[in-house]
Amino acid sequence: MVTVLKLGGSVITDKDRPETVDSASVDRAAATIADSPVSDAGLVLVHGGGSFGHHRASKHGLSESRGSADATTLLDIHEGMGELNDAVLASLHEHDISALPVRPLSVGFRDGDGRLSFAAGQLEAMLAEGFVPVVHGDVVVQTGQGGTILSGDEIVATLARSLGANRVGLCSTVPGVLDAEGAVIPEIRSVEAVADSLGESETTDVTGGMAGKVERMLSLKTPASVFGLEDLQTFLSNGTAGTIIR
């Protein structure tokens, strides 16, 4: 049984202050994962960019569709994400989780139409050996564009498919997808049904915000949950929490 769990960039960083890890939240997530049997049963972690990724991407004018052919530009974003990845790994190791980094620039790429290839054999080998791969939003090379941004959400969707994940969770700063009154929508089956609620993201997010998230998760066979850090334990125990997108 494989669980793909994303820790949102806004959860693990202070998204309004550049390059600031939210150590308390990272530690809380790591402790919750360590207390759950899921880390022994096949867990892939993905984390977003938060204040390490989005500011650098914006500064350079990069997005999922707009690239750069300059290696030092791509490396600047990649290194920022590497620092955040190091912090997440260190916290997981403190909680005795056998986490190993998997860096998308080293493995993924897009063709000229933007279609992502992301080999997953190394992830399956890691899972079989009891490791927890920790993947992150990054830059990847794209034919005709140099390199473009690859969001944590796209990684989640891609790996959920290629690994045949049974459980997919997006741990966010909100307790679920919220309606116009701010209440958690229990279930979403189409993006149209909730279009009014999915306005703009509150801070710099070059990768689509909540509307993009919902659309991506609707494309999966496996139901995906969007929930807050306070419901991470519920998700890891039950397989669902917050808003269920199916």
Place this chain on the structure above:
Amino acid sequence: MVTVLKLGGSVITDKDRPETVDSASVDRAAATIADSPVSDAGLVLVHGGGSFGHHRASKHGLSESRGSADATTLLDIHEGMGELNDAVLASLHEHDISALPVRPLSVGFRDGDGRLSFAAGQLEAMLAEGFVPVVHGDVVVQTGQGGTILSGDEIVATLARSLGANRVGLCSTVPGVLDAEGAVIPEIRSVEAVADSLGESETTDVTGGMAGKVERMLSLKTPASVFGLEDLQTFLSNGTAGTIIR
């Protein structure tokens, strides 16, 4: 036309002093590559571990066949190699070479028989976009072993095959494979013919030394050259230098 060029760990580090980059040699290699048309025509760089990889691997008792299931042990070796990779990338960027890191732990893995899988689509995409991928000796996950060492030489052999390389070069601290009198052997066609000359490596090398190098290169379709840094320019111009192994 694809060239796979390895910069030996002994060339780019002081192999007798832990964690010491030989900055002058790295800079000289980068300058030579920058002056050559090969960096525009498809160049994959691979570098060895030198004093960043071998000491850490020895300390933990890891080799190509003996692994560890401890994530922090694997990460210690991986991080050491990451520091060396950063130094190599920085020097290449100073010489305006569009270098991007490709980290084997993120992409490669071995099955239970030790057979390496190393997806190469991202490398082809990088080459097509004019980037120079910089790969390095590393740890990779191996079924039944946790993780084991993957040498730069094995990466060279694997990528030369999967990328259909036209040129393969191993830049070493010696001007070629030397005979018992210390003279460069111009050509090697079998390991037996030179067995007497291929004794022990002079310093800590967990990945086989010169005999292993020769054996691996003999298994390739493409002739491979072993040469010193002073012949790097010759290799990049002519496609061969030093000792030719075919």
